[in-house]
Amino acid sequence: MSGSGVNGKSDRLDVRKTYKMLIGGAFVRSESGRALDVNAPGGRWLGHVCRASRKDFRNAVVAARKAASGWANTTPYLKAQILYRAAEMLEGRASTFREVLQSIGLSPAAAKTEVAQAIDLLVYYAGWADKYLQVFGSVNPVSSPYFNFSVTEPMGVVAYVAGEKRPLLDLVSGIAPIVAGGNTVITLSTGRAAVAAMELGEVLATSDFPHGVINLLCGLREELVGQMATHMDVNALITQGADAKESAASREACALNLKRYFPREANGKGDEDPYRILDTVEIKTTWHPVGG
Amino acid sequence: MTETNISNKGSYWGYAPAPESADHFKLKEQYGLFIGGKFVPAGSGKRFATINPANEKALAQIADAGEKDVDRAVKAARTAYEKVWRKMSGRERGKYLYRIARIIQERARELAVVESMDGGKPIRESRDVDIPLAAAHFFYHAGWADKLGYAFPGKTASPIGVAGQIIPWNFPLLMVAWKVAPALACGNTVVLKPAETTPLTALLFGEICQEAGLPDGVFNCITGAGSTGAALVKHPGLDKVAFTGSTDVGKAIQKSLAGRSTKLTLELGGKAANIIFEDAAIDQAVEGIINGIFFNQGHVCCAGSRLLVQESVEQEVVEKLKARMEHLIVGDPLDKNTDIGAINSKAQCERIRDYLKVGQDEGAELFQTKCPVPEKGYWVRPSFFTKVAQSHRIVQEEIFGPVLAIQSFRTLDEALEKANNTPYGLSGGVWTDKGAKIFKVTRGIKAGVIWANTFNKFDPSSPFGGYKESGYGREGGRHGLRPYVELS
Numbered sequence: 001m002s003g004s005g006v007n008g009k010s011d012r013l014d015v016r017k018t019y020k021m022l023i024g025g026a027f028v029r030s031e032s033g034r035a036l037d038v039n040a041p042g043g044r045w046l047g048h049v050c051r052a053s054r055k056d057f058r059n060a061v062v063a064a065r066k067a068a069s070g071w072a073n074t075t076p077y078l079k080a081q082i083l084y085r086a087a088e089m090l091e092g093r094a095s096t097f098r099e100v101l102q103s104i105g106l107s108p109a110a111a112k113t114e115v116a117q118a119i120d121l122l123v124y125y126a127g128w129a130d131k132y133l134q135v136f137g138s139v140n141p142v143s144s145p146y147f148n149f150s151v152t153e154p155m156g157v158v159a160y161v162a163g164e165k166r167p168l169l170d171l172v173s174g175i176a177p178i179v180a181g182g183n184t185v186i187t188l189s190t191g192r193a194a195v196a197a198m199e200l201g202e203v204l205a206t207s208d209f210p211h212g213v214i215n216l217l218c219g220l221r222e223e224l225v226g227q228m229a230t231h232m233d234v235n236a237l238i239t240q241g242a243d244a245k246e247s248a249a250s251r252e253a254c255a256l257n258l259k260r261y262f263p264r265e266a267n268g269k270g271d272e273d274p275y276r277i278l279d280t281v282e283i284k285t286t287w288h289p290v291g292g
Numbered sequence: 293m294t295e296t297n298i299s300n301k302g303s304y305w306g307y308a309p310a311p312e313s314a315d316h317f318k319l320k321e322q323y324g325l326f327i328g329g330k331f332v333p334a335g336s337g338k339r340f341a342t343i344n345p346a347n348e349k350a351l352a353q354i355a356d357a358g359e360k361d362v363d364r365a366v367k368a369a370r371t372a373y374e375k376v377w378r379k380m381s382g383r384e385r386g387k388y389l390y391r392i393a394r395i396i397q398e399r400a401r402e403l404a405v406v407e408s409m410d411g412g413k414p415i416r417e418s419r420d421v422d423i424p425l426a427a428a429h430f431f432y433h434a435g436w437a438d439k440l441g442y443a444f445p446g447k448t449a450s451p452i453g454v455a456g457q458i459i460p461w462n463f464p465l466l467m468v469a470w471k472v473a474p475a476l477a478c479g480n481t482v483v484l485k486p487a488e489t490t491p492l493t494a495l496l497f498g499e500i501c502q503e504a505g506l507p508d509g510v511f512n513c514i515t516g517a518g519s520t521g522a523a524l525v526k527h528p529g530l531d532k533v534a535f536t537g538s539t540d541v542g543k544a545i546q547k548s549l550a551g552r553s554t555k556l557t558l559e560l561g562g563k564a565a566n567i568i569f570e571d572a573a574i575d576q577a578v579e580g581i582i583n584g585i586f587f588n589q590g591h592v593c594c595a596g597s598r599l600l601v602q603e604s605v606e607q608e609v610v611e612k613l614k615a616r617m618e619h620l621i622v623g624d625p626l627d628k629n630t631d632i633g634a635i636n637s638k639a640q641c642e643r644i645r646d647y648l649k650v651g652q653d654e655g656a657e658l659f660q661t662k663c664p665v666p667e668k669g670y671w672v673r674p675s676f677f678t679k680v681a682q683s684h685r686i687v688q689e690e691i692f693g694p695v696l697a698i699q700s701f702r703t704l705d706e707a708l709e710k711a712n713n714t715p716y717g718l719s720g721g722v723w724t725d726k727g728a729k730i731f732k733v734t735r736g737i738k739a740g741v742i743w744a745n746t747f748n749k750f751d752p753s754s755p756f757g758g759y760k761e762s763g764y765g766r767e768g769g770r771h772g773l774r775p776y777v778e779l780s
Contacts, residue, residue, distance in 0.1 A: 135445060140769050142751035143428070150755050150771060153735075235760075248551030255546035257715070258539075258558070258761045275447065275779065283771050285755050286734045288744045 019049045019194070021218060022201035023056065024063030025211025031055050036219070038195055041105035049194040052219035054227045057159075057186065060215040061233050064157045064184040067212030072154045072182045074210075076130035083126035083180060086207035090119045093203060100199050101167060104192040117271075118172040124272050125176035132180070132277050140285070147288045152281040154182030155235040155260065159228040161221060163240035163266035167193035170240055170266065171200060175214060177276035178238070186215045188228070194218035221246075229253035229261070236280050241266030307621065310628040312415045317402040319492070322353035325361055325515060326498030328368035329508025335360045340517075342491055345412040345634040346625050346669040354491050357514035359523045362483070365512040366529040369454045369481040372509030377481050378451055382438030389434030389477060391504040396427040396465075399500065403465060403493055408625040410492040411464055412634030412670070413588050415626050422466045425750060429469035429768075432752035433477040436773060440478065443770050449777040451479030452555060453531030456524045458545075459494075460537045461487035461636050462591040462692075468494050470767045471534055472511060473752075478776035480532065481510045485524050488517040489637045522548075530554050534775065536593070538690070539716075539761050557765025557775040559593070559757055561690040562718030565711035566596035566747060567733060569704075570604045572723035576745065578612045581696070584721060584747040586620060586674055589632055590694040591640070593762075594719035596747050598687060599676070599698045600707050606700045610678065617661050617674045624666070632694060634669045641670035644693035651677045651686040656697070688714050704729065708736040717759030721747045740766070 020027035029035075032053035038046045050056075071079075090097065094115050101111035133152050140148040158178045163170040171189055178185045189197035201216045217224070228237055229250040237250060237259055247263040254261040262279050270276070322339060324331035334355040341350035357365075377385070396403065400423045407418040440449040455475045459467035464486060475482050486494035494513050501511045514520060518541075525533055525545050535545050536559040549556055566584045568577045584596025601609045625633035635641040652658055656677040665671040676696035680687055686697045701707040711720060720737035722730055722744050734742040740758045743749060750756065750768075757766040765775045 138755075138770055140751065140753040140755070142749075142754050144749065144751065146746065146749060148751065148754050150769065155759075244551065252547045252550035255543040255550075258543065258546070258560075258763065260764055282740060282759050283755050283757070283766050284734075284740055284742065284759075285769075286742045286744060287746055287749050287754070288730070289746050 016047070019047065019198035020201070021050050021052060021056065021198065022205060022214065022216040023060045024066070024215065025205065027201065027205070030219070031059065036194070038104070038192055040103060046103060046195065049198060049218050052188070052217040052224060054224065056217055057224055057227050058231070060186040060217060061157060061231055063212035064186050064215055065233055067184045067210055068154070068156050070210055071179070071184055071213045074182075076133070079180065079182065080126045080129035082208045083122055083129060083176065086204060086209070087119050087122035087126065089203040089207050090115070090122065094119070097168060097196070097199065100196055104167060104195055106167075114166055114169050118168045121169070121172055121271055122176055125180040128274050128277060129180045132274050135274065136278055136281070145290045147290050148285065150283050150285045152181070152278075153284050155280050155282055156183060157234050158183045158185045158236045158238065158280050159231070159234050160185055160187045161225060161228070161239040161242075162187055162189050162193060162197070164191045164193040165266055166268060167196035168200065169268070169271070171197050173271040174238060174240065178280050179209070179213060181277040181280045183235075183280050184213045184215075186217060188221065188224055189216065189218045190221045225250060226253060229259065230256055232257045234259055236260035236262070238262045238264065238279065240264050307629045309624070311624060312405055312408075312626045312628060314405050314409065314626065317405070319352050319406070323355065323491070323495045323515070325355045325357050325365065326495060326511070326513040327361070327365045328512065329502065331498065334358060340488065342410055342489065343637070344409050345489075345636055346409075346666070348668050351409060352492065354515045357516040357520045361514055362520065362523045362527055365483045365514050366454060366456070366527050368509035369483050369512050370529055372507055373454055373481040376507045377510050378479050382440065382479070385476065385479065386434045386437030388504055388506050389430050389437060389473060392500055392506070393427045393430035393434060395500045395503050396423065396430065399496070400424070400427070403496060405626065406492050406496060407465055408633065411461060411490045412625050412636050414630040414633040416628055416630070417588060422463055425752070426465045426469035429466070429473045429752040433473035437477040440773065440777065443773050444777070444779055447779040449478070449773075449779055452776060452778050453480060454483065454529060455480045455532040455534060455776070456483050456485070456527065456530040457534045458485045458521045458524065458537065459487065461490040462588060462593070464490040465493035465497065467536055468497050471536070474767070474772050475534075475776050476510065478773055480776055483512045483514060483524060485514050485516065485521050488515070491515040525549065528552070532556070532776070534765070535559070539763075542763055555775070558763035559765065559767060560718075560761065560763035561716055562593045562595065562758065562762050563598060563688065563690055563714045563716045564594055564596050564719040564721065564739065565598045565600050565737070566721035567707050567711060567723065568599065568601045568605065568609055569722070569724040569729065570602040571725050573725060574605060574608060574612065577723040578609065578616050580721065580723060580745070580747045581613060582616055582620070585696045586632055586694050587748050589635055589672070591636055591692055592748065593690075594741060594748065596721050597691060597696060599696055600701050600710055601698065602707075603700045603702050610698065613676070614659065618663070620661060620663065620674050622663050622665050622671055622673060632674060635672055635693065636670075638670055640692065641672065644672050644691060644695060647686055647691045647693070647695060648675065651680070651684065651697075654684045654686065656680040656684060656686060682710060682713055690716070704732065708733065712738050715761040718762035719743070
């Protein structure tokens with residue numbers, strides 16, 4: 001949202017960016033053609049972002065499902081490298097992100113801290129991608145002649161609703177453990193945070209994530225959370241900052257297909273926590289006879 | 293119940309009856325609710341009979357708990373939690389669990405006989421599987437009580453509070469153990485609701501808690517039907533609900549907990565595929581199919597109720613399966629020769645018979661063995677369907693009886709596609725002599741427990757639980773502790 005525009009001192013007219021959502025690796029507008037205004041805290045108009053429709057969400061689920069088995073079977077080493085690559089890309093665009101965060105109301109110091117934390121968080125979860133199985137898996141000492149072990153497996157497609165308080169970090173702290181766990185994800189960002197989210201799309205699109213692994217939507221929370229909770233091809237729903245009414249409705253709606261539901265506080269606690277990876281993996285136990 | 297129990301297979305090779313005696317203990321005429329360490333009548337004074345499904349005779353009168361009784365039980369559990377159990381060291385808690393494990397072992401024969409009488413399962417299974425595993429579960433979890441710090445690296449584990457636990461009728465005492473042992477080991481107290489058709493061993497477990505000197509109110513047992521369970525789930529004093537049963541009821545419980553912070557784990561239905569490849573040891577695989585679907589009359593959530601057999605060996609497998617099934621003895625659960633006991637209840641028997649009709653109406657072909665069954669009681673002969681389509685209800689829905697649906701496949705990918713094409717994901721099986729294929733298939737099946745070249749094996753150290761609509765949370769092993777702790 002930088003640039004001085006027609007009234008600035010620059011002798012050329014700057015080229016503005018159209019903020020687009022990321023679905024299946026493509027940058028797209030909402031199929032509904034709708035947009036939302038984004039204003040700076042002072043009221044200054046910053047631009048438009050998409051207002052995703054329920055159909056956009058369904059399209060994103062199709063893309064995420066298509067990418068699910070490929071990402072689940074990507075080697076842990078490669079998953080780790082791609083997450084690390086995302087950190088590299090974000091580091092390279094750190095100054096842009098600081099500007100973006102400031103444009104939507106963060107102080108320079110807060111913007112600087114948030115960008116740095118987001119980068120470090122990607123590095124943190126990159127490191128977990130090839131380790132959490134060793135921490136959370138087990139070989140089980142069964143009292144019969146069998147070799148028995150439990151491994152983690154990704155749940156599949158996860159929907160994530162990011163809070164708005166930390167426009168970049170609330171999103172990254174949700175995405176990183178989900179994809180480190182081998183799941184694909186559809187995120188929803190709302191309010192001013194949508195600008196940071198759409199900007200992040202350009203980082204993620206150049207980080208070697210296969211198309212469809214991370215899908216970023218923006219729009220209105222009350223319009224889309226219900227759809228996320230009831231969609232029959234979504235395996236888990238994680239939300240930040242749901243109020244009592246939303247979390248009650250989501251828990252009830254998730255019962256439709258026994259979607260796993262994790263409402264999280266939007267207080268920024270526990271960003272670095274491998275047990276968040278555990279939220280979106282299943283434990284599979286395999287028995288095999290030992291004998292001649 | 294004697295003549296009918298003699299197998300008529302081969303005119304020269306019959307089995308004489310070998311009934312386990314039930315003269316070494318005496319059931320009471322009536323059992324109260326177990327609340328605060330004492331057996332008490334239901335506030336309403338209402339009772340219901342628990343029936344022996346093998347002869348349709350009442351075994352005992354059981355108190356029917358209403359909302360007020362549920363409230364009393366939850367309060368007893370709360371008091372025990374706040375005043376005693378949460379304050380006790382893990383080591384001391386563990387010692388109570390060890391005592392319980394030992395008493396279950398000491399009373400093993402009584403418990404096995406009661407289990408078979410109340411639920412209809414063959415004495416061989418209650419004696420060799422249910423009761424020893426229940427004791428093993430307590431013994432295993434006893435040792436965790438003072439070692440929880442090692443189960444959750446980087447975290448501190450503390451108890452959640454009062455757990456409401458609802459269990460089914462297929463493994464009555466074993467389900468008590470699966471639910472109660474981890475809850476108590478982690479420092480929680482419990483209100484348990486056993487199934488209305490099989491309350492006896494859960495009530496005997498109350499006696500065992502008394503014998504073990506378990507502090508009053510740490511374990512409470514309220515008996516009754518679905519309405520008692522619903523009252524328990526609705527009680528605002530619960531911090532945690534754990535349910536094992538049907539997917540429909542599990543979903544209803546999740547809905548009724550919406551808006552509350554009560555934690556929930558669900559262990560629900562299944563429709564497991566047992567996949568037989570052409571390179572499998574066929575005779576062993578046939579034994580595995582038998583064990584997979586006819587163990588405990590097929591009243592097993594993880595039963596191998598779908599057989600997927602590679603086309604090239606389909607005929608051979610089906611022929612051998614028929615021959616093997618004709619040797620299964622259906623009859624008196626207390627007879628040590630019995631392979632398949634009584635269907636747990638009249639209602640379940642009718643449900644299974646409905647599915648037998650549905651399968652035929654959908655166009656599948658039914659095979660049933662010709663074995664004799666007793667006149668009184670609830671029985672279903674070992675059955676399978678061929679010519680079934682993936683969309684058939686007998687392929688998609690859990691029947692919970694000795695009824696197998698057989699489909700064929702050509703390629704590994706097709707087998708996986710079919711195996712995963714139900715809303716369930718509890719268990720699965722694969723039979724092949726090729727190691728690489730085993731790992732490809734066990735990875736490909738979306739289910740929580742996979743048996744390779746075996747089926748229906750259980751162990752306290754082995755996590756059990758489902759993917760998808762088979763529920764969430766694990767029971768057993770280190771992972772089974774997670775639903776009963778708060779991490780910080």
